[in-house]
Amino acid sequence: MPGLIRGVARTAVVAGTATAVSNRVSRRQAGRWAQQDDAQQQQYAQQQPAAPPPAPAPAAPAAPSMDSKIDQLKELAGLKEQGVLTEAEFEAQKARILAS
Template structure:
């Protein structure tokens, strides 16, 4: 019977040691993964913090002021007149473009 007891005790010690080692390895891996996740989050935060701010999108056409629209049309009319003066546009083409612009 002492031999059987000794064998059981040895098995218990080996199993206990294996469990302790396995738990320690698992905790160490979990700690490494947590550290990696933390570092990745810090990098993403730093990149987002120092990224170039994007310009706000232009307002929809329905929200632009009427004065802005008129200024734009005046500029386009001036460009058309310049093209006509340079001989790029004929009188008929100029009148057609002007009518489309003002419509």
């Protein structure tokens, strides 16, 4: 009986040691793979071209000349006299034209 217990105990020690070593190797490999993945991701990020610069804003349209403003105001007055525009619409469009 003592020989049987000794054999079982030896088997348990060997199995426990094998499990501990196996776990340690697995953790070490996982750490190495993680480092390699990080290094590859950094290299990939460095190789990617930078985003293109944003397109320049479109140029603002040239301010209408005073003559064109006067012409537009005359058109508005004509539309108002014909009854196409209400007084409020006329005033709103006139303010828009004069503000430009």
